[in-house]
Amino acid sequence: MGVVFPSIPAIEQELQRFPAAVTEEFQRARQRLEPGMTTDDLLAWGSMGVSLAQQTIRSWEVAAEYYRVSSSVLDDLPMDRFLSWAQHGETLCNQSPPVALAYFRVGRDATSMLTTEQLGAWAQMGLGLYKGTWKSSIMAARFFETSPAMLQALSFAQVGRLVGLLDTVTQQSSDLALDCLSLAAETLPRVPESSEALLNLLAAVSAKSWRDTKGSLEGASKALPKVSREHRARFLSLAEKVAASDHGSVAAFMQEASQALSQIPPEAQPALLSMSEVILAKRPTLLTDFFRSGPMVLSRLRDGQAETWFVEGLKLLEENPDAGVAFFKLESSRSEELMESLSSTVELPRIKDLLRMYCRALAGTTVEIASSKDLAQKGIGWVDETEPTTEGKTVFLPPIVDRHQQKDENFEWYKVVSTHQVAHLEFESFGFLYDEPSVSFRDLRPKLTPKRRKKMGLAANQPQEAAQDGQAEQEWLTDAQKFFDLFPERRIALDIFTVLEDGRLDTRVKREYAGLRKAYGRVQQDTIALRPLEEGQAAQEMLIEFLLRLSLGQRMKLIIPAKYEAEARKMARVARRVFKMGTQVEDTAEGTLRVYAILAQIPNERVPQDEQAEYDDNAEQDSDQESEGESQEFLEQLMASQDQEPGEEQEKEQQESQEGQSPDQQPYSSPKDVDYRGSFKPELVQLLNKLREGQQPQGEQQTQQIDRTQLQEMLQNNVELEAAKGDIKSSALFANNLMREAGMSQSPNMPAMGQGPFVHTDDEGGPLEAREPNTFVYDEWDFRAGDYKPRWCLVREKVVPEGESTFWRQTIAAYGPLLGQIRRQFEMMVPESFRRMKRQPDGDDFDLDATLEAMIDKRSGVTPSDKVYWRRNKIQRDVAVALLLDMSASTAEAIDESTRGQDDWDGPNDPAEYMAWLRARRGEGARRQHKRIIDIEKESTVLLMQALSLLDDKFGIYGFSGYGRENVEFSVIKDMNEPLTETVRRRMDRITPMHATRMGPAIRHATRKLELTDAKTKVLLLLSDGRPQDRGYSREGVEKEYAVHDTKRALTEARSKAITPFCLTVDKAGHDYLKTMCQDMGYEVLADIWTLPERLPYLYRRLTV
C-alpha cells in the first residue's frame, strides 16, 4: 500500500482524479463502514483503494470493485486480515488489473472459506496462473471466479492440485487449460464425493498426455451422473488405470463404461466394475467389447452366476486368448451356452421350437409360436408387446420371462401361458357359433335379435350404397360379431365374455391336464396376490373384478358392494355353470348374457369403503340345469336393457357427466388384464379366420369377397380395437393390415410379403435370426477361438427364375459326342449293381460248386462247409448328391487358354480393387465373346444332369453366392426331390455370377438338404473357381485363413453326417489352401478348365459307386 492519507477528504480529493464510479463506491461503502470503525482503520481502508486505483490506467475499476465488496468482506475478516487480503489484491493488480478485478469480485464468497494462510496461498495460485499474457490473465481471472464453487466441493489442497494440473496444461496450450478449468469448475461441484478420484485421474492423464485432459474431463462430466454415487470413485480409479495403460483413450472408456453401467441396476454395478478391473489387468484391449456385452450378461445372470461365467471366460482367456476374446464378446457358443445354463431367465427364441411342438400336440393344428412383439408390429389390433395372446393360428408369447428366481419356474410360466393360449384353440374359443346350443343353460340367444349397430360416418355420407353394403356386411358378419351386437354396451359384454371364457378354459385345462394343475394353480395364486384392490371402483367394475377373481379360483374374501350381494351370488352361480366340465364356448356366451343382464340393473356408482362387503363363495350346490324361471327372468332383463339405444345412452351419460347431475355415475372402465391370460379378441380372430378362409381357393365361390371399405366400416365400432386406436392412424390402414395378414390382395403400394431388400448388419453385430420364410441361420467356425460363432450366417434360399431353354439345347448339341460317351458310362453303372454272391450260408438256391465240394468233403470225412447257397445280392443304388455351384462374381472371369498366364490369374487381394478388376475383366470378356468360368460350370452341370436322368439317383443342383454374413444366397436350380423338368432346364439359363463366396454356410445348408434326404450314399460336390471370399470372411489377404478354416469345418461337419464331400476347383493356385481345407477329404484341382465337362461326370461316377 502506498501512502496512508491523513483524512477522508484527502482521499476523496485524490479519488476525484478517477472516474466518478470509484468515488461513488467509496462513498457508499464509507457510509456503511464508518460507524463501526476506528478512524485509523478507515483511513487505511480508504487509502488502499487509492493505491489500487493508482496502479495502472484501468485499475480504477479494481478500486471500485474493492470498495464495493469491502464492507461485506469486513463482516468476516478482522482488519489486519482484511488488509492482507487487499494487499494480495494489490499485488495482483500490479500484474494484471483484470485478474485483480476477478479476485476482488468474488470477495466474501471466497474469503469466508479460507484461513489466513490459505488466503495468501490462494492469491498466489491465481498469480501463478498469470504468465503475463492476455490469455493467462483470462485464465487467472476465471480461476478466481470459479474459486467459491470449487472451494465448496474441494479441499484447499485439492484446489492446489487442480491448479498444478492446469499449470502443466497451460504450458502446452492455454486455450485447452482454460477449457479444462471451466469444465472442472462445472463438473467438480456436481460430484463432490469423487473429486479426489477425479483429480487423481486427471493427474494420471495429463502425465501421460496433456492433450487428453480436456477429453477426460468432458467424459467424466458426462459419465459420472450415469454412475451411481457410491461407485463413482471406483469407476474413476478404473479410468485412471486405463489412463496409465496404453490402451484407448480415457474419454472413450468413460463413455462406454458409463453407458454400460447405466444399463444395469445399481446393485449390479460393482460386479461389472470388478470384472472390468480384472479384464483391464489381463487384456486391456478387450475392455471396450466387454462393456458392450457385460450389461447383457449381468442383466441376464444373477450375482453368483455372472461370477461363474466370468471366471470361465478368464480361464479360457488364459488357455486360448482368441477363444477368450470371442467368449467375452458373446461370439462363441460356449459363452452363450454357459450363460444359458446359468441364467434363470427364459428367452422365447430358445424354447420356441419346443413350445411349438408342445402347442401343436395340444391343439392338433399347425400352431406357430412367435413373440408378442411381432404381432404388435403387424398393426392388426394387438398393441401390447409383452402380453401373450393368439390370433387363431399363432400363439404369441412375451419374448423373455424373468419372473422367478428359478429357471424351471420361469419355463413353467411359459408353459402355463402357452397352454392357456392353446386352450383357446383346443377348446375352441373361436369356434363360437351363434346358433349352436349350450350345454348347461336354457338358450336365450334364439329369443333375442341382434340389433345392427347404428352406422356412423360412412353410411351417413353414402345413403344409397349403405343398403348394399349392409347386405355384404351381413354375409361377412361373424358369429361373434352377431353375438356382441346383442349388447348395447359392447365393452362390458366383451369383458364379461373374456372373463368367463378364460375361466372356462382355466377350469378345463386344470381338469384335463393333471400334471399342469399345480403350476397352473401357482400362476393363478400369484396373479391374485399381485392384483391390487383398486381404489374407488364403481359397482359394475367391482362386480366384474369379483367375477374375474372367481375365475382365477379365489373363493374367499372377495370384495363386493354390500347392497348387491344377491346379484353377486347370482353371478357366481352363472360362473359355476360356465366353469363346469364339458361346457363349450356357447355356454360362455349364454353366461355372458346372464351376467350382463344382472349388471345392466346396477348403476355404475362409486362404492365407498364402508359399503363394501366381503363375500365367501361357499360353493352351494346348484342344480345342473337352470330353471325355467331363472332363464325367463334373465330374458326379460335383457330385453329391457336392449331397448335402450346405445347411442342415446352414451349421449345421456355424456350429458350427465358434463352437467354434473349425477356425479356418482361413472363411465365404465375395464378391469386390469390378467398377465398370464393376455388379451383375448374373439371378434377379431373370427373375422381374421373368415378373411383367411375367403383366401382359400375352394372357399372363393362360397364367401363373397369383402373390400377394404366394407371391412373398415365393420371395424369401426369393434370394441376390441379401442385400445389400439391410438396407435393406428386410421381404420383404413388397419383394415389394410388386417387384409394383408389374411393374405388377401392388397393395394399396390403395399409391399408384398417375402424376402426384403438386403440388410447390411455390422460384422461386429451379434447373432442373426431367421425371421423371414426360407431363411436359415448357421453357426460359423472361428478357428482362432476354436469355437462356433452362434447363428452367425443367414442363408436365404430362393429358386432361380426361369430363363430360356436354348441354353440347355445348345449345350446338348455342342457336346453331342461327349454326351454319348458319358451316357454309355452311366448306363454301364446299372448292371454293375447286380451281382451273384456265391458260397453264402443261405440264399436263393444251391451254389452247385459249393454243394459239390461239400458233398465230397463229407464223403471224404472232412467237415463240410455249410456255405452252399448263392444269392443274388442286388445292391440297390441309393444315392443322393448335392451339387453346389459357385456363383460368385469371380466366375465371370473369361477363359482365354492361349494367352492368359498364371500370374495374371490371381486378382488383387484388396476386395475393392478386386471388384474393379473383375468388372474390367467382365467387360473385356463380354467384348471378346469368350467363355466364362461360369459358362463351363453350367455346361458341365447340364451334361451331368442329362446323364443322371439314366439313373435313379436323387440329386439337387444349387448355386451359392452372397454378400456378407447376413446375405448368403442359396439358389435352388433343382431341389433334391424335384423332377428334372423343363422348368429346371430353363433355370439353368439364369445362373449368373453374383457376389462373393462364403462357402461355409452354403455347404452347411446343402448338408442340411442331404440330411433331410433318405439315401445310403450321400455326396456333396462343391464346384468352385477359387477360395472363399466375402466381407468379414476373408479380407486383405490376411484373413484368408478364417474362411478356409470355416469351410473346412463345414466339410468336416458334412462328413460327420455320413456325407462324402468333394471339392472340385478350377483355381490353379488352389493347391495351397485346398490342402488345408480338404486335408483328408477328396479334392481335385483341374489344371485345365476345359476338361471340366468330362471330368465332372467321371467324378460323379467314382464318388457314388
Next chain:
Amino acid sequence: MSTVKTADVKEIRLEEYVIRTEPYYLPQGDEISLFEVAYHEKLPVLLKGPTGVGKTRFVEYMSWRLGKTLTTAKPKEKADRDNDGHVGIPLLTVACHEDMTASDLVGRYLIEEEGTRWIDGPLTRAVRYGGICYLDEVVEARKDTTVLIHPLTDHRRILAMEKRGTIMEAHEGFLMVISYNPGYQTALKDLKQSTRQRFIALEFDFPPKEIEAKVVAHESGVDSETAWQLAKLGEKVRNLREHGLQEGASTRLLIYAGKLILRGVSPRRACKVAIVDALTDDAQAQRSVQEVVTSIFE
C-alpha cells in the same frame, strides 16, 4: 418262424397254431362283419394303417372268431381241440423284411444225410391246410414274392411251387391277408397297383379316445382314469405326426406305459421310457413330448 425249443416252451407246428382264447378286440366300425364276408367269399384282405393300431390283433381276433362260427375251416382233426372245445382257424403270420424271398414263403430243400428234404414254407402250409396267411408289412418283402401272391389272390387261388415243379390248389379255408403302413412308404416301397387291386382294403386308424382308453385299461389293467390320460396323451402325440414325429404313439406303446404304471413306475417316468424315448431319438422332439406328458400326468 418259431424254431426255438426249450423245455417249458411249447412248440407248435405252424399250421396248427390256432388262437384258442378270445383276443380282446374293440371294433371301430364294421370291420368284423366285412372281414367275415371276405372270408366266406374268399376275398383277400389288405389292412392299412399305422403301426400299433391293432391290425395284428384284429387278424388274431378274426381267426379266433371265424373258427368259432365256421365248421368248414377245420384243420387236421387231431390238433384242434382245446379245453372249451373251441376250434380256431390256423393263423400263419409272417413278418416281411427286406431280405425275404419267395423261398422263405414257399419252402426250400434242405440237405439231409442222404439227399435232400423239402420243407414247406408258411404260405404253403396255409394253402395246404387252410388258414389265414397274414403277411405283415408286405411292402418290405422282395419283389419276387408278388409272383406268389398274385395267383393266390385272384380266381385261380393256386400256389406255384417252382422248385418242386408243382402247383397247389388252395384249401377252402385259406385266406391271404396283408398289411401295410402307408405312412412311411417311399416311392420305392409302395404297393404296386397290380397287387393292391387284388384286395379289399380295410383302413385302420387310431381309435377315438373313448375306445382307446378302454383298450388301454383292458390290456394294461390300469384304472380308467389313468387309461383315459394315456389315451389323451396318445391323441396329443399323434397331433405331432408330420410335425416333428414320424409316427404318433401307438396304442401298443400306451399299453406298455400302462403296464409300467400298474407296476408302480411313476406315470411320468413310465411315459418317458415307454412313449417319449421309444418314439424318437430327436432330443428336441423328446423334450416337447415330455412336456405334454408332464402336463397330463402329475
